[in-house]
Amino acid sequence: MKLPKPSRQTAGEFYALQRLMAAAVMRPLTRGDKMQVKWIDGSPTKVVVNQFIKPNDRLTSFERLEIYNRQYWLRIRQSFYEDYPGLCAILGDKKFERLAGAYLANYPSQSFTLRNLGSRLVKFIQEEPRWVSPHKQRALDLARLEWAHTEAFDNEARSPLKLDDLAGLDAAKIRLQLQPHLTLLKLDNEVDDFLIELKRKSGLRSEASNAMEQNRRHKKTRLAGRLKRKTNFLAVHRYQDLVYYKRLDPGQFRLLTALQNGATLEKACAELAGLKISGDLGATIQQWFTSWAALGWFCSLKQSK
């Protein structure tokens, strides 16, 4: 009977090997989608890779590792494209890929799911707008809207409050909580119409699996040229399992934002001071709340003593 060989690799070496390979797999590709020939320290990558990856009769160590390097970026780009088709449409494939590469170099994925890949994209664009230049504001608007869409798609929906639940309560003491799937956005462009039209003409997001991706080309769109610049207030939310972009009046946005930030109902309504609202203010607010409660936007109530 053949006895097992004594252990050679230590736990520390095992960890070091994983760090080394992860660094290689996540390194940006060249413009021709190849693995970089120079390693981080300037030495030839093939010398570094030869030290830990075995060649075979068809592929060098470099070429074998390159399969993983390319698949990593293919998967990441595909996931990014599925979550940010609007951003890709205004930037174009190449610029979008460069943005994705730069973003992930700064903010690598820290989540088990690709769903969260874009969670810090808005922050990154604000920090380094050169990657989306000259479309900074449009890019920011789309990144915000598309991330809000992701949140609306599968965030929690808590039991909604009914309007009756609020009857007779002191507005100075109650705080209303909005659903976790609802995001309020102030945007500088009409990106909601743009995104709806774009998605109507293309497919939906796919899902995770463990299969390797094959390269796909994305159709460019001419819709970007028709994107209108106009201040726009939106509630991105889910209703009956579908994601909606509901346009809001400036007053509605101000009131809901105050509630979302934890203001009492009275203080949130006070935010409307100075805004031009036609008709009876009390009746208007009542109408708004009726509509929002019907959509199930309020999910809990806190009362101060």
Place this chain on the structure above:
Amino acid sequence: MPANQFNNFTDYGIGIGLRVPHYDHILSKKPAVGWFEIISENFMCDGGRPLKVLDQILEQYRVVQHGVSMYFGSSEKLNREHLKKLKRLVKRTNTPWLSDHLCWGSVDGRYTHDLLPMPYTFAAAKVTAQRIREARDFLEVPICVENVSSYAEFHVSEMTEWEFLNEVVERADCGILLDVNNIYVSSKNHGFNPFDYVNGIPAQRVAQIHIAGHSKFEKYILDTHDHPVIDPVWKLYERAIQRTGKTATLLEWDDRIPSFDEVHGEALKANQFLKRLENETAKT
């Protein structure tokens, strides 16, 4: 009757992966399917359509969870938040067992979202088995590890892949999800006899088998799950069930997904091998 201590579900027969393009067909036509395998990560969310569809499926079908991000072979600690979300899903699906891959994919809290190959060393086996035990204790459900397709090998490896699989499952005392397509893909990429692999694993630990298609390139084969199963993979499947007995079998089709009927039809081809096995067993 259980086939072995890790295979108490011989009645599961043949299943297919639950995939978005088939949702409407399944929910409206209610086809007769032995069971569905779900990718756990697609349902580890807090609400929305994914969970609603899952609940509708659970009303009518048996569901088994299969994960792609546990990374049993990573050298860092298990992610508690991940485990908590997974446990919530386990309670929802009542999955009889839970599988994930014998691979790694994250380091220092950074995720590659890939199934990276292990160095086949005793140190790696020890770390991996410990993580499988910890996950099982937390999740309170039997765990099976799946062999992955790979495209690279390490100089530092001290044993074959199947010896490494044995080492891990013995140390962890867990089951195996044997992917015969992955064995075939890796055998072509690394130049070993795939039957040595199938003959070399502890059959008494196999709880589930995966079959799938792949893509052939000039110098290597890529595990793409976008084609029908090829004959050499069916032959490996036949040999595997000769060793394991009747075992829950699942067809994976994850890309360029055809109609439900086509995917289901491809999966049901496994029946001819299971029936042949049944006849042979009856004769003896």
